[in-house]
Amino acid sequence: MSPSLIATLIGVLATTQIHIAKGLQKYGIGAFQDLPETGKTGGPRRRRKNLYISGLILNNLAFFWALIANTYAPTSYYTSAFGFGLVVLMVFSELFLHEKHTALQHFGAVVIAAGTILIGMGRTASESPGMEQIRSDTVLTFIGIWFPVFFLLLFLAFLHRQTKPLGIFFGLITGCAAAMDPILKGVGQSTGLELRILPSEPRGWLFFFGSFLFGGIALFFTQFGFYKKARVSTLVAFHNITLITVPIFLMKISLPGFSLSRLQFLGLVAVVTGIFLMFSETTFALLFQQKTDYKK
Numbered sequence: 001m002s003p004s005l006i007a008t009l010i011g012v013l014a015t016t017q018i019h020i021a022k023g024l025q026k027y028g029i030g031a032f033q034d035l036p037e038t039g040k041t042g043g044p045r046r047r048r049k050n051l052y053i054s055g056l057i058l059n060n061l062a063f064f065w066a067l068i069a070n071t072y073a074p075t076s077y078y079t080s081a082f083g084f085g086l087v088v089l090m091v092f093s094e095l096f097l098h099e100k101h102t103a104l105q106h107f108g109a110v111v112i113a114a115g116t117i118l119i120g121m122g123r124t125a126s127e128s129p130g131m132e133q134i135r136s137d138t139v140l141t142f143i144g145i146w147f148p149v150f151f152l153l154l155f156l157a158f159l160h161r162q163t164k165p166l167g168i169f170f171g172l173i174t175g176c177a178a179a180m181d182p183i184l185k186g187v188g189q190s191t192g193l194e195l196r197i198l199p200s201e202p203r204g205w206l207f208f209f210g211s212f213l214f215g216g217i218a219l220f221f222t223q224f225g226f227y228k229k230a231r232v233s234t235l236v237a238f239h240n241i242t243l244i245t246v247p248i249f250l251m252k253i254s255l256p257g258f259s260l261s262r263l264q265f266l267g268l269v270a271v272v273t274g275i276f277l278m279f280s281e282t283t284f285a286l287l288f289q290q291k292t293d294y295k296k
Contacts, residue, residue: 007073008120011081014065019085021058023092028052063215066182067189067197070131074255075186076247079179080119083112083244083271086278108277111270118267129257132190136207138254139187146176146246163229170225171238177218178239179246184211237279241272 028051069078087109093099154169156162184207189195191204199205225235248268251258260268 003072004077005120007069007077008081008116010065010069010072011078012084012116012120014062014069014078015082015085016088017058017065018062018082019089020092021055021062023089023096024051024055024058026093027097028055063181063185063211066185070182070186070189071195071197074129074131074134074247074251074258075183076251076258077119078182079247080244080268080271081116083240083275084116086240086275087113090278105278108274108279111274111277113274115267115270115272115274118270119264120267121263129255130190130195131186131255132195133256134187134190134251135254135256136187136191139183139250142250142253143180147173150176164231166225166228166230167232167234168238170221170228170230171235172242174218174222174225174235175239175242176246177214177221179243179250180214181211181218183247183250184208184214233279237275240275244268244271 028048066075066078069075090101090105090109094101150169150173154166154173157165157169188199188204188206188208188211189197191207192200194200199208222235222239226232245268248260
């Protein structure tokens with residue numbers, strides 16, 4: 001089994017864990033709201049609280065997968081599988097939360113799953129280089145350009161009371177921040193003479209701890225976007241698309257010898273298309289003449 005395929009499969013495991021954790025949080029959050037107790041001892045509410053806490057723990061432990069995946073292949077193979085988590089979450093919400101999804105969303109889930117398989121199975125002419133060859137200065141330059149630009153656009157949108165693009169800008173910020181989490185961990189792991197599970201030099205630890213900062217940024221601005229009534233479907237769609245595509249672009253410009261095969265590129269296009277199918281119901285419903293009640 002090729003290292004890139006192993007990294008992709010680890011990504012599938014990670015995104016499955018993360019999205020099941022989100023499902024548990026969504027299922028259990030009702031226990032903290034002002035709802036009437038059920039039963040004499042409040043057992044159902046206590047169980048929901050435990051599930052919510054379990055979801056938080058699962059979500060915060062998922063970063064260990066990134067540490068392992070980075071030792072096999074560039075981070076982009078790990079993050080490219082994250083679209084698959086949306087499929088897992090959809091199935092979870094249907095089975096346990098009894099949520100309804102449209103035929104178009106189911107089709108989008110199938111497209112995402114197929115695209116993930118293509119990315120993992122597609123082989124390049126030569127195996128991808130390891131993360132120890134990444135140019136950390138290029139990564140820092142990218143961070144120094146991306147975030148100021150989109151924070152400025154977000155500020156201008158607030159200043160001029162433009163609410164429609166909020167979901168896009170929040171998604172581009174949170175998706176990139178979420179992508180920088182495993183990437184900076186990989187940069188930290190790769191400092192020194194060889195790539196290790198944990199950094200071996202002080203400079204590596206700076207990148208490693210910095211990755212948690214970007215994870216916190218992703219979490220904070222996701223919640224802030226919801227609070228500011230950014231369109232949820234738009235924010236989530238651009239978050240996931242950015243999370244998947246930014247690492248690939250960044251690996252291309254910062255990791256000598258990195259490339260995708262035609263099959264892998266086709267898989268990437270399929271994943272992005274599937275995300276739009278799942279989250280842009282109001283747009284695609286017109287093409288299929290299908291009525292939708294997806295939340296605006």
